Amino acid sequence: MVEIAPVRSLRVLYQPLLAGALLLCASACSQQQGRDIATQFSQGNPQELFQTSVDRMATLxxxxxxxxxxxxxxxxxxxxxxxxxxxxxxxxTTAERQIRQAIEQRQTLPQLGERRDLAALSYALSPEFRGDRAGAFIYAIGSMLVTAHGGRSEFFMTDTINPQFVSNAARNIEKATWMLSQRQDENGVLLLFSNEMTEEGSNLSFAVEFGKIVARLDLLAQMLDERYRRIGLNYAQSLLLMNFLPVQ
Structure with a gap:
């Protein structure tokens, strides 16, 4: 019993110190978290306040x-x-800049006439086309991507994206990638050189980059499909369970 008393007294002494340390740690963590949130807001775009997480994902x-x-x-x-x-x-460099502008501002390319999207893609990979096939091919895919997303490249709460159109765009890019590696002119020469496999080495960077685009589109389509499915399920559940909807 003589040895226990000092232990109890030490415990009584350290408990307030421990509580104070924990309080200081919590306060510091809270301050750090507040600074992190403030930093994120300062680095973000004010328009993000009008985007859901899926809208933001679609934009990125x-x-x-x-x-x-x-x-x-x-x-x-x-x-x-x-x-x-x-x-x-x-x-x-000038050609690339003009094609980017045409894609992002929904303009047409003179060499494609009024063709956009799938019509432009089919024409760009046809033997009849005699212009800048590389630029026309990229423009056609970019135009198709924007069209599949409802004609926009940024998305907000009031916007809707059809997940089926996004999924269809992914499938179209898979087909276009195959056509790019196979289409030849009347002399048996590829219309455009892209991936290369020789005895000296392989260059599959085109297939890899196209694969990244397809993967992003498929993921977004799944997220959109789940988003709209959950909206419908939540509404059905509220009817099934006869729950009143919250007002505050």
């Missing part, structure tokens, strides 16, 4: 898909340096 996916597409355009011009000269622009 579109941004990344267009970046992948522009990277592929640059690679196609490097593999097919004769193409940009058929565009009528002074160099490849």
């Amino acid at each position: 996916a579109m941004r990344d898909n267009l970046r992948s597409l522009y990277l592929l355009m640059n690679k196609l011009y490097l593999r097919n340096p004769n193409q940009w000269r058929l565009s009528g622009f002074v160099d490849a």
Whole structure:
């Protein structure tokens, strides 16, 4: 009993200190969390306040898909340096800039006439087309992507995206990728050089980048489908269980 008393007294002494330390830690963590939230808000776009998590995901996916597409355009011009000269622009950089602008601002390309989306894609990969095939091919896919997302590249609460159209766009890109590697002219020469497999090595970077676009589209389609499915299920459950909906 003589040895227990000091232990109890120490415990009584340290308990307030421990509580104070925990309180200080909680306060510091709360302050740090507050600073992190403030930093995120300061670095974000005010428009994000009008986006759900799915809207934000769709916006970021579109941004990344267009970046992948522009990277592929640059690679196609490097593999097919004769193409940009058929565009009528002074160099490849100018051609790339004009095609990006046409995609993002929903403009047409003079060499494609009034064709957009699938019509432009079919024409760009046909033997009859005589213009800048690389630029037309990328424009057609970019135009199709924007159309499949309702004609927009940024999305907010009031916007709706049809998941079936997004999924269809992914399938179209898979077909276009195959056509890119197979279509030949009357002399048996590929219309556009992209992936390459030789004894010296392989270059499958085109297939990899197109695969990234397809994967993003499929993920977004699944997220959209689940989002709308849950809205319907939640409404059905409220009717089934006869629950009143909250008003505050």
